[in-house]
Amino acid sequence: MFSSLLSLTIFLPLAGIVLLLFMKNDHLRAARMTGLVVSLATFAVSLALWTGFDVENPAFQFVEKVAWIPSLNVSYHVGIDGMALVLIVLTTFLTPVALIGTWKSIRHRLRDYTMMVLALEVGMVGVFAALDTFLFYVFWEAMLIPMVFIIGLWGGQDRVYAAVKFFLYTLLGSLLMLVAILALGFYASQQPGGQFTTDLTVLLNVGPRLSAGVQMWLFLAFALSFAIKVPLFPLHTWLPDAHVQAPTAGSILLAGVLLKMGTYGFIRFCLPLFPNASLEAMPYVAVLAVIGIVYGALVAMVQTDIKKLVAYSSVSHLGFVMLGIFSMTEEGMQGAIIQMVNHGLSTGALFMLVGFVYDRTHSRMIADYGGLAKVMPVYAVAMMFMTLSSIGLPGLNGFVGEFLILLGAFRSVALGSVAYTVVAATGVILSAVYMLWMYQRVFLGPVREGGKYHGEFVFDLDKREIGSLIPLVVFVVWIGVFPGTFLRISAPAAKKVVTMIDQVRRGDLPRVASAGTSQVPVGR
Amino acid sequence: MLTYTDFLLAMPLFSLTVTVLLIIATEAARVGRARFSQFLAITGLLVTSLLAGLNLRESGVAFQGMIATDAASSYLTILLSLAGIVTALVARPYFEHRDAHRGEFYILLLFAIIGMVLMASANDLITLFLGIELMSFCLYVLAGFERTKDKQNESALKYFLLGAFASAFLLYGIALIYGSVGSTNLDAIARAYAGISNQPLFLLGTAMLIVGLGFKVAAVPFHMWAPDVYEGAPTVVTGFMATAGKSAAFAALAIVMIRTFDIGGSTTADVLALLAAASMVLGNVVAIAQTNLKRMLAYSSVAHAGYLLAGVAAGTAEGFAGVFLYLTAYTVTTLGAFAVIGWHERTNDEGTSLDDYVGLSQHQPVIAAVMALYMFSLTGIPPFAGFIGKYYVFMAAVRADLTWLAIVGVLTSAVSAFYYLRVIVMMYFRERDGEHIPLPRIPVMIALGITAALVIVVGVLPSTVLQLFMPAM
Known part of the structure; x- marks a missing residue:
């Protein structure tokens, strides 16, 4: 199984966990170095995936399939397309960055902490690589365990509340997805010559043939789970708590990668498996996405806590991603994928920057600051840079994603109205308002208490x-100036989904009423 | 006519019986050597599971159709022996701590296991009844094993009274079924089933059977005894009856309902599905309100009976396999959890409340970690055993057109996450100022090691387990 590169990327962090088991919590340096070395090695392996990836080939690559539970017809089936590759590399990139960025902030039970971060990495990479719904679910759920510990053990004041809320919220959503996974397998067995299966490549041929009603409830079960993770308004209430209470590295990975699993799920599962239902749900999802954009921005504006401000900005940014996906256009889809990466980089960096100043002063309140630019000039520059990236300054990464998404939504035939784009575009303006206003209050103006902040x-x-910031800066500029490097890779994946949806919309694919599976037997 | 094969198929039963007789003899000869009895019991159980392992690929009917051995029953014998071994391992430190370590414990334990094995390999309602009674009487006594403690006396008495009541139902049900079929042999009933399955007499008998077995598995609405008995009994006994007792009863239920009756899609299945849903909802919701860990796990065991009943209600071969897989997952996990509770419990019965677990991870990180593992497994989080068990029974339910039951199942699982997570919150996210509890003694550590390893192995490689009791797969 480990002969392959993809499995190695997924499970290499496990080796680190095993090593760490033999260390003690007070061996700070050993634990830190192990975490760093293992996560860097994982990053290196994922880069090998990158170089070995054939951009021209739209099929899944690095595919491995090993029978796992024959009686359930479950196999260990992994493989990646361009979208998954980009997100996997983002994950393996952010993990070491997060570890370096929070090198000294954690001292309490450091070994356990490093183990949890590495376990989280296994889950995250696994989610993006899984091509079997069972396997996907295993990674998806298993990841809750390290995350709940990261928030609950190393978080802030209200960490227990935040951890429990995060756990229950996400669990509730994903359990319904489990029933949908089972039901989908059941419908697969109803196909002529079909058998119960959780293999995504098989299910992709089953899902679109199901009747509209069946598609809809399966879509809803999957979508609920993903929408909570994204989070889509109004299911976002766990996010501010979890983000604010999590330790810095937790916030970076939570914002950087975990949220993307929701949007990834929409593109990988919801759209191609249930195209009719997706089209039907599209206007509602798009409206929620747009509400999320504006609402997130407005709420971010009135925050007094910098970290909370960044957290709410995530709601707004992920709204853009959702709008891009549900524009059902190639531009929108591409923009969504690149925006997932952008958000991971920019928001990850912002959380890290907030963490830096918090380590010094133990305060995240905007009101405690002012004139910080004169005391911490380098920090101020870094913050300015990431702020600009986050609000989408042309030349930096954020612009590319937002522009493509808005373009996609504007040109979207499926959405059929420019109103979405118009309202969403105000989100771009609002993001400039809340970010720059925060910047002004924290960094400009007179220096406080003779250079002391919050008494420090x-x-x-x-x-x-x-x-730890330099790699982030490099990629922010890179994507801003040469987005083609990344867009090229995700293009086939985006195109495949959009083409498929388009066919369904125009009625080229057999619609369900005519397909044989519409008469799914009720009762025996 | 008794043949050589008869004895071969019943080998595990014989080895258990021989072990019991040996223990009785040594106990009679040399009073006060409980440790030797423990050693004998564990050895006997190991031999038994080995013999059962040899029988895994055998199947046949023995003793004029009274007993049927096949992969499922042999597998369950192994599982029950494992439960017995783990219980025997933790019993000595537990009872020695309380000055109540006596050899009778192992005699009763083994007799109970004989009853359970008999239930799992019953091919006749009479054998089934004998097995249930043998098991139940031993468990009644075990529940009040420390006879000077009022709480245990209460537990034992309650269990006995309600259990006797349930047995009467069971026996009446058997009588009615005999009345309509003319035989108590399961093969004969299976052959006659298609013709009589709608006869009122037979249905009444089935209903009585469900009531009687429902008591034994603690399914709603026959669960009333469980919380009090579980809380009052010595913790090692609670762990044993919650796992082995439930496993045997469910094996009997699955054999009668799925193999013999073929209830899939019938009204009986609907009734079982309703009981399942009620158990899941009530067990999980009431468990939230509990502050005592033993009581919480008692209600959680009611909920797990619900999940298991979902597999029975599916009434298919998949449901059957699902029940066995779930029993495996539930048994190893719950045994481990009760081993931890037994270790943590003080001699004066304190230390079982949820608050007593505050900050455990700071002082005993290893124990806290395995307890967290059990809790995640009970919640059904992958990649641990509990998840695969739930997945299997829910799959069986969905494929048997009981999707609504699967939905109730997952929603109540989310509810259960709340109270299981609370144990983790207590152990990990709160600071401890209480006393320091020393590490468990070696036998307990071994028991924890076995169960924790199995929780992971069953979760990650379920097919190895499935192959044991489903040779075809």
Whole structure:
């Protein structure tokens, strides 16, 4: 099984966990180094995936299939397309960055902490690689365990509340997805010559043939689980709690990767499996996405806590991603995928920057700051840079994604109205308002208490902190200037989904009423 | 005519009986050597599971159709022996701590297991009844094993009275079924089933059977005894009856309902599905309100009976397999959880409340970690055993057109996450200021190691387990 590169990427962090088992919690350096080395090695392996990936080939690559539970017809089936590859590399990239960025912030039970971060990485990469709904579900759910510990053990004041809320919220959503997975397998067995299966490549031929009603409830069960993870308004209430209470590395990975699993799920499962239902649900989802964009931005504007502000900005940004996906256009889909990466980089960086200053002053309140630019000039520059990236300044990454999404939504025949684009575009303006206003209040103006903030003298970023930011800065500029590097890779995946949906919309694919499976037997 | 094969097929039963007789003899000869009895019991159980393992690929009927051995019954014998071994391992430290370590414990334990094995390999309603009674009487006594404690006396008495009541139902049901079929042999009933399945007499008998077995598995609305008995009994006994007792009863239920009656899609299946849903809802919701861990797990066991009943209600071969897989997952997980509770319990019965677990991870990180593992497994989080069990029974339910039951199942699972997670919150997310509890003794550590390893192995490689009791797969 480990002969393959993809499995190695998924399970390499497990080796780190095993190593860490033999260490003690007070061996800080050993635990940190193990975590760093293992996550860097994982990153290196994922880069090998990148170089070995054939961009021209739209099929899943690096596919491995091993029978796992024959009686359930479940196999360990993994493989990646361009979208999954981009997200996997984002994951393996952000994990070491998060570990370096929070090198000294965690001292309490450091070994356990590093183990949890690595376990989280296994789950995240696994989710993006799984081509079997059972396997997907295993990774999806297993990830709750490290995350709940990261929030609950190393989080802030209200960490227990936040951890429990996060756990229950996401569990409730995903359990319904489990029933949908079972039902989908059941419908597959109803096909002529079909058998119960959870293999995605098989199910992709089953789902679109189901009757509209069946598609709809399966779609809803999947969508609920994904929408909670994204989070789509109004299911976002767990997010501010979880983000604010999580330790910095937790926030980085939560915002950077975990939220993307929801949007990824929509593209990978909801749309291609249930195209009719997706089209039917499209206007509602798009409306919720647009509400999320504006609502997230407005709520972010009135926050007094910087971290909470960044958290709410995520709601707004992910609204863009959802709008891009449900524009059902190639531009929108491409924009959504690149925006997932952008959000991971920018928001990850913002959470890290907030963490830097919090480590020094133990306050995240905007009101406690002012004039910070004079005391921490390098920090101020870094923050400015990421702020601009987040609000979509042309030349930086955010612009590419938002532009493509808005373009896609504008040109979308399926959405059929420019109103979505018009309202969503106000979100771009609002994001400039809340980010820049926060920047003004924190960094400009007179220096507080003779350079003391929240009773602490603050120092500018040290080499390690700057070092952890540089890779992020590089990619922010790279995507901003040469988005083609990344768009090229995700293009086939985006195109495949959009073409398929388009066919269904125009009625080229056999619609369900005519397909044989519409008479799914009720009762025996 | 008794043949050589008869004895071969019943080998595990014989080895258990021989072990019991040996223990009785040594106990009679040398009073006060409970440790030796423990050693004998564990050895006997190991031999039994080995013999059952040899029987895994055999199947046949023995003793004039009274007993049927096949992969499922042999597998369950192994599982029950495992439960017995784990219980025997933790019993010594537990009872020695309380000055109540006596050899009778192992005699009763083994007799109970004989009854359970008999239930799992019953091919006749009479054998089934004998097995149930043998098991129940031993469990009644075990529930009040420390006879000077009022709480245990209460537990034993309650269990006995309600259990006797249930047995009467069961026997009456058997009588009615005999009345309509003319035989108590399961093969004969299976042959006659298609013709009589709608006869009022037979249905009444089936209903009585469900009531009687429903008591034994603690399914709603026959669960009333469980919380009090589970809380009052010595913790090692609670762990044993919650796992082995339930396993045997469910094996009997699955054999009668699925193999013999073929209830799939019938009204009986609908009734079982309703009981299942009621058990899931009530067990999980009431468990939230509990502050005592033993009581919480008692209600959780009611809920798990609901999940298991979902597999029975499906009435298919998949449901049958699902029940066995779920029993495996539930047994290893719950045994481990009760081993931890037994270790944590003080001699004066304190230390079982949820608050007593505050900050456990700071002092005993390993124990806290395995307890967290059990809790995640009971919640049904992958990749642990509990998840695969739930997946299997829910799949059986969905494929038997009981999707609504699967939905109730997953929603109540989300509810259950709340109270299981609370144990983790207590152990990990709160600071401890209480006393320091020393590490468990070696036998308990071994028991925890076995169960924790199995929780992971069954979760990650369920097919190895499935192959044991489903040779075809």
